[in-house]
Amino acid sequence: MDKKRIVVFIGPSLPLKEAKKILDAEYHPPVARDDVVVLLNDPPDIIGIIDGVFYQQPAVSHREILRALEAGVTIVGGSSMGALRSAELDYAGMIGIGTVYQKYRDGIIESDDDVAIVFNPLTHEILSEALVSMNHNFQMAEKEGIITLNEVETLYQTAKNIYYPQRTYPRILKDSKLEENKKKDLEDFLDSKGTDIKAEDARKVLKYIKTMV
Incomplete structure (x- = not known):
């Protein structure tokens, strides 16, 4: 064949x-x-x-x-x-x-x-994050008790309001007004269990x- x-x-x-x-x-x-x-x-x-x-x-x-x-x-x-x-x-x-x-x-x-x-068009290195993956990870963090449903929505809206080339986790966490201890816990979760869907x-x-x- x-x-x-x-x-x-x-x-x-x-x-x-x-x-x-x-x-x-x-x-x-x-x-x-x-x-x-x-x-x-x-x-x-x-x-x-x-x-x-x-x-x-x-x-x-x-x-x-x-x-x-x-x-x-x-x-x-x-x-x-x-x-x-x-x-x-x-x-x-x-x-x-x-x-x-x-x-x-x-x-x-x-x-x-x-x-x-x-x-980067030469290396294909990703310079920003996809909103769909970000929201998925925020939802997973909520299931693990790291953040609340309201905070998932706040993070999503914060990300949605940022022009997509500037959409990164550090930028969103900075703009979200999340409590500092929750920011740290969420950062740790993203580093260890974050998924790129x-x-x-x-x-x-x-x-x-x-x-x-």
Whole structure:
């Protein structure tokens, strides 16, 4: 049987080195407008969309993803741009994977601002935190009794009101007016148990695709 051709658009959500250990594929930088259209000149069997550009240049369009689906390409998304587009296009056959996809699908989050970050374009080093991961970690801290539900909401609103490139844990804790002892306990929790759900979802997307080949 011929080996399936797989193209994955990935960026800061998961280090490329780790991605390659999970799935043998052609890895491209975060998807932008017309990148999927270009692939249709020689269509792959499967396209995985994890990361994509939001504000730096035009984002991948719904139309080009629909064209690829109509051409018989299997498209799997999750984690970041892939989660957003799959929640919008799962009705047409795009496959959504992971927690972030489910939150978009269920209307728990709606804006691309919830997954937007800034990163070094050369190294893909993450320079800000994704709101969706931050809120997940605040909720986990509440379950462990570190902060209250009201404080989760305060932290979330504090983070939401900060422009996404400046959204970091130190900045939010500084602006939140949380009691100093709670700030310290929350910092310790984030250091020891903080989860990057975008990275987790990126791994899930790659593992899912691996089951298809």
